Amino acid sequence: MFLDFLTTLREEGVPVGMGEWLAFLRGLKLGLATDLEGLYGYGRAVLCRTEADYDPFDLAFRKTFEGLVLPDDLREQLTVWLDEALGGAPGALPPKDYDSFEELWRDFLERLATQRERHDRGNTWIGTRGTSAFGHSGQAPQGVRVGGSGGGRSAVRVAGERRWANYRADRTLDVREIKVALRALRSLARDGPQELDLDETIRETAQNAGDIQFVERPERRNRLRVVLLMDAGGSMAPHAERVEQLFSALKQLRTFKSLDVYFFHNCVYGWLYRDMQELDRVPTEQVLAELSPKHRLLFVGDASMSPYELHAAWGWSGSEQPSGLQWLQRIKARCPASVWLNPDPPRWWNHPTVSAIAGVFPMFELTVEGLHDAVRTLRAPH
Amino acid sequence: MPSFQRFEGASRYIADPELIASVNAAIALQRPLLIKGEPGTGKTLLAHAVAESLEMELLSWHVKSTTRAVDGLYVYDVVQRLNDSRFGDRDVRDLRNYIRLGVLGQAFKRERQVVVLIDEIDKADLEFPNDLLRELDEMAFHIPELDETVRAQHRPVVIITSNAEKELPDAFLRRCVFHYVGFPDRERMRRIVEVHHPDLQDKLLDAALDRFYAMRKTAGLRKPPSTSELVDWLTVLVASGLDPDHVRTHDPFLGVLLKQQQDLDLLRGRRSPPRSF
Incomplete structure (x- = not known):
C-alpha cells in the first residue's frame, strides 16, 4: 500500500526523494498518522515541498486510497511492513527484539545501505512485498483509533476536491510568482555608493598599529539590464492579462540596473514602439546599437503569423529591408542571452513561424515552470 | 515509543x-x-x-x-x-x-x-x-x-x-x-474575524465579507486586501456605526482595505481594467 503511494506520488509529479520518504515512514512509526485524515495532513506536510505539489499530492492520495478499506491501525501495518523490509521474507528470520525505535531505525537504515550496494538502485528494497498476516506483537498502538473506512472516505473526499489545483506549477502565473521567478535574474557587482568595508578596516587598522584606518568599498548592486520586447499583435489579445502581469512584475521588481520595454506587431521590423497608441517609436537599428552582451532579452509573443510576415523583406521606403527573421537573428547575434516566452501551450508550437523563431531563440511557455526555465537559461553564462 | x-x-x-x-x-x-x-x-x-x-x-x-x-x-x-x-x-x-x-x-x-x-x-x-x-x-x-x-x-x-x-x-x-x-474561505474567515470582533452584528459582517471577497475577485488589483486589512476595516466600520446597507453600496473607508492609489481608482471606477494589447 505505501509502496503504491510512493510510485503514484512520483507518477503524479511530486518529487519525493528518499530522504522525505524515510522521514515520512519515521513519522508513521512515531504515531503521527493513525487514520486516513491524519495520513493526508501529515503526508502532505512531509512529502510536499511547495504548494505546487499539493494538487498532484491530492490526485495521488485519491488514486491510492480511494475505496481502500484501511486496516484498523496504520502503524501496525507499517510495523509489519518495516519488519519485512528488515527481516526479508516473513517468518524467514525470527523477528528481532528492538528495545527502542531508534535501534530499529538504525538497523533499518543499515539494511537499506547494504541493499543499495547490492542492487545499484536505491529503491529496490521497497520491492519487499509479501502479504504476511498481521498480528505482529510489536508496539501496541497508541493514539486514537478511528474506524478505517468511515474516516477514510472523508480524507479521500478532501483530496478529491482538488482545492489546490490553482497552485500547480504548470498553471499560468500571477504577479507575485513572476516576481519570484524573475528575482533569480541578477548579476551582482560592486558599483553602488560607498559603504564601510569592516574586514579591510580591521586589517588596515592592525597594519597601522591600532590607529583606526577606515576603508570603504562600493555597495553590491545588481547590474543586470533587462529588455522586454512584447508582441502587441491582434492574436495576443486573449493573453493580455497574463502579459500585463509579467509587465507589472518586471516594473515592480526595480532591482535591475535598467529595464526597457518595447512593443512590436507580430514580428520585429525596422521600428520598435515605446507606446503603440502614441506611435512613440525608435528605429530598431538604434535599439540594436544600444544592446550589449550584458543585456538580458525577454521576448513575449505567440510567434505565429503568416509566413510572409516573418520571411518577406518589409520596408517603408521601397528599398530592400531585412526580413523579420533577419532582424531577430541580428538581435540574437548582438545579445546572446535572449529567450522567447510564448503564451500559447507547446502543443500549438508546431507552426512554421513558431518553429522558425524557436530556432533563433530558446522558447518557453509563459507559465511558472516555463518562466523558471527561461530564467535559468538567461542566467547560464553566455 | x-x-x-x-x-x-x-x-x-x-x-x-x-x-x-x-x-x-x-x-x-x-x-x-x-x-x-x-x-x-x-x-x-x-x-x-x-x-x-x-x-x-x-x-x-x-x-x-x-x-x-x-x-x-x-x-x-x-x-x-x-x-x-x-x-x-x-x-x-x-x-x-x-x-x-x-x-x-x-x-x-x-x-x-x-x-x-x-x-x-x-x-x-x-x-x-x-x-x-x-x-x-x-x-x-x-x-x-x-x-x-x-x-x-x-x-x-x-x-x-x-x-x-x-x-x-x-x-x-x-x-x-x-x-x-491558503487564503481562508468565507466560513473560516468568519471565524477568524470573530476572534478579533466577538460582538459583531451578523448583518454588518455579511456585508463586509461580501464586499471583501468581491474586491479580491476584481481583475487587475495590484494588491488585493488580506485578512489583517479586513479586520482593520471592520474595526473602523464598527467605530463609525455605519449602516450595513451603506457599507454594501458605498465601500466606505476604502483606504483601509486598498493601499495603492491605482487600486482605489480602479474600485472607484476612475480607471479602466488593464488595457489589452
Whole structure:
C-alpha cells in the first residue's frame, strides 16, 4: 500500500526523494498518522515541498486510497511492513527484539545501505512485498483509533476536491510568482555608493598599529539590464492579462540596473514602439546599437503569423529591408542571452513561424515552470 | 515509543487540521516547519500560538534584506573591542565580552526547550537559507574566535515563515516540513474575524465579507486586501456605526482595505481594467 503511494506520488509529479520518504515512514512509526485524515495532513506536510505539489499530492492520495478499506491501525501495518523490509521474507528470520525505535531505525537504515550496494538502485528494497498476516506483537498502538473506512472516505473526499489545483506549477502565473521567478535574474557587482568595508578596516587598522584606518568599498548592486520586447499583435489579445502581469512584475521588481520595454506587431521590423497608441517609436537599428552582451532579452509573443510576415523583406521606403527573421537573428547575434516566452501551450508550437523563431531563440511557455526555465537559461553564462 | 508534545490549536488562533498535522510532524520529526502563504494569512501568529499552546518561550528572529545567517548565531563585535582597546575600560583581552549570541544561539543555550521563529526568511539574500542548513540540522555551531561549540541542550521547535517573495533553495526545502496557508474561505474567515470582533452584528459582517471577497475577485488589483486589512476595516466600520446597507453600496473607508492609489481608482471606477494589447 505505501509502496503504491510512493510510485503514484512520483507518477503524479511530486518529487519525493528518499530522504522525505524515510522521514515520512519515521513519522508513521512515531504515531503521527493513525487514520486516513491524519495520513493526508501529515503526508502532505512531509512529502510536499511547495504548494505546487499539493494538487498532484491530492490526485495521488485519491488514486491510492480511494475505496481502500484501511486496516484498523496504520502503524501496525507499517510495523509489519518495516519488519519485512528488515527481516526479508516473513517468518524467514525470527523477528528481532528492538528495545527502542531508534535501534530499529538504525538497523533499518543499515539494511537499506547494504541493499543499495547490492542492487545499484536505491529503491529496490521497497520491492519487499509479501502479504504476511498481521498480528505482529510489536508496539501496541497508541493514539486514537478511528474506524478505517468511515474516516477514510472523508480524507479521500478532501483530496478529491482538488482545492489546490490553482497552485500547480504548470498553471499560468500571477504577479507575485513572476516576481519570484524573475528575482533569480541578477548579476551582482560592486558599483553602488560607498559603504564601510569592516574586514579591510580591521586589517588596515592592525597594519597601522591600532590607529583606526577606515576603508570603504562600493555597495553590491545588481547590474543586470533587462529588455522586454512584447508582441502587441491582434492574436495576443486573449493573453493580455497574463502579459500585463509579467509587465507589472518586471516594473515592480526595480532591482535591475535598467529595464526597457518595447512593443512590436507580430514580428520585429525596422521600428520598435515605446507606446503603440502614441506611435512613440525608435528605429530598431538604434535599439540594436544600444544592446550589449550584458543585456538580458525577454521576448513575449505567440510567434505565429503568416509566413510572409516573418520571411518577406518589409520596408517603408521601397528599398530592400531585412526580413523579420533577419532582424531577430541580428538581435540574437548582438545579445546572446535572449529567450522567447510564448503564451500559447507547446502543443500549438508546431507552426512554421513558431518553429522558425524557436530556432533563433530558446522558447518557453509563459507559465511558472516555463518562466523558471527561461530564467535559468538567461542566467547560464553566455 | 518516544512521545512528543502535541499541538492542538490555541485559543486565539484558528488552525485547520492539516496545519495542526504539519506542526505536529515538525515537532515529532525535529525538522523546521516552513509556513508559506500570502501576507496577512496569520503565519507569524502561528508561532505565537504554538509557543502558547506548548507553554514554551518564543524567540523571534525578524529577517531583513541585510540579515546574514551568522547574525542569528553570534556576532563578534570587533568594532566595540577596537574602540575599547583605545578608549574603553573593559577588559579587551577577554573575547567573551565581545561575542553576542543571536537568536538561534540564545535558543541553543536555554535550559528549557523553546520555539524559535525565523520570520520572513524570503526577505534575506537568496543564499541565506542554505547558510543555515548545517546549524538547523545539527542544532550546533562553532565559534572559531573562542574555539567553542554551542550545542542545543534541547532542540528548539523551529518555525520559519515565508511570504513567497523569493524561491527558497531546494536543499533547504528538503529538510523542512512544509505547509502552505491558503487564503481562508468565507466560513473560516468568519471565524477568524470573530476572534478579533466577538460582538459583531451578523448583518454588518455579511456585508463586509461580501464586499471583501468581491474586491479580491476584481481583475487587475495590484494588491488585493488580506485578512489583517479586513479586520482593520471592520474595526473602523464598527467605530463609525455605519449602516450595513451603506457599507454594501458605498465601500466606505476604502483606504483601509486598498493601499495603492491605482487600486482605489480602479474600485472607484476612475480607471479602466488593464488595457489589452
